[in-house]
Every structure is written in structure tokens, then in C-alpha cells.
Amino acid sequence: MNILSIIFIVAGLFFLIVAAIGVIRLPDVFSRSHAVSLTDSLGAFLMLVGIALHEGLGKNMLKILVVLALLYILNPGITHATIRAALRSGLKPWKKETP
């Protein structure tokens, strides 16, 4: 069980690191928020599942699952609000310039 939870947490860390690299490498707010949504959807999911397995059956596991469900409900809303605000303020999405 411990090994399984370590595998999950390491996999989650991988996605978190990829998301951090993405935030640095990508050109504008729209594509950067894609990288951030990678953190939310898979990174946090794998981390929390790993922690839940580590905790074992019990009330802490239930609490972690509640956090997970709330995360999945709330995150699309936040990402959507950010992107819509950026778009409405007149920001143009970055385009690859054709040589």
C-alpha cells in the first residue's frame, strides 16, 4: 500500500513539475492557464489519491475525497473566469508567426 501511494505521489509530482515548466515556457496567459489546468486536473488528483492511500480507510480519506470532488467542481469555474476576463479585456491570443 505504501509503495502504491509513493507511485501515485511521484506521478502527481511529475505533472506538477511539467505544469511549472509549462508556465515558464509558454508565451501568453491563455496557453499558460492550460499548463495550470494540468496541475489541477491530473497533478492534484494523483497527489491526493496518493495521500488518501497513505492515510488508509477512515475519516481523513473521506475528507481528502471531499476536497478532490470540490477541486474538480471549482477549478473549471476559476480557469474559465480568468480566461474570459483576459479575453474581454481585449487581450489577443498569441499566434505562431508564419515565416
Added chain:
Amino acid sequence: MATRSRPISSNFLLLKITALFVFWVLLSSSFTWIHLGLGLLCSFAVAWINSGHSPFVPKFRLWLKFLLYLPWLFYKIVESSLHLSKLILHPALPIAPQLITVEPKLSNRAAVVLLGNSITLTPGTITAEVGRNKLVVHTMDSVLREDVANKHIESKIADIFKDQEPDL
């Protein structure tokens, strides 16, 4: 709205109180009388205050279909997460961001909300603007764009909501 005029019987009030109380116990996880009593009081108060204008009517078939939809959505999330990670880690950064417009033919508000949320939850595609039946989606590259454009998600969601009366 059609759902608001529906009578809300005391059964649903009881269901709401139970749900709120279970949530309270889950979060507090303390079983002394004072905590349980306060929780019961609060959940009753919240359910009672909201009983007048809450359109909540349990639709178990709808929720069952929705729950069956979630594993498929999760599979899509994993798939596009891996694709997006590949794009980010690629030395040449082969991204081609573009705004596209999707016009789904859904007849429920909840269905459009679910479609927008599913698109945003899938990494690489974000819903930027939501209209009545028009979504503006920001996509990262052509593979991820194909996921939105081929209406696969939309047909799944239309299948969930096909028994519901249209309200859009």
C-alpha cells in the same frame, strides 16, 4: 422556470437535511452531543431557509447517467494531459493556439454548463465564453482541437439529458 413551480414536498426537505447533516459530520468528525446538535440545527435551518426557492428535485436516473459519464471524461483528461505534457516538454514547443467557436445543439442549461466544464477540465482546451448555445474555446494544438470539434463530448452529454424536458 419550469422546475420552480413544482411542489417541494417534505420528503425532499428531509433528504436535504440528511445530506447536509452527513456533510457536517464528515467535516467535523466529532461525535459529542453539542457538535451533533449544532450540526442538526444548522442543517435544518439551511434546508428550511432554502426550501422556498430551491429548484432541487432529485432525478436519480439523470445522476446515474452522469456518474457513468465521469469515468469516460477522466479517460479523456488523462489522454489529453499526456498529450499536453508532451507538447510542453518538446524542445521545439510545437504549439498552435487558436480560438474556435463551437455551436452545440443542446436543449438544457445544465447540459451546456456540463459541456463547458468538461471542455475546461480537459487540459489543453478552455471555454472562454459561453452563450446560449455557443461556446468560444481556446485550444492548444490541432490534436486537442479535434477533441472539441468532433462533437464526441457533446453527443455523450446529449445522451445524458435526452429524457429531460428542454428549458433553453
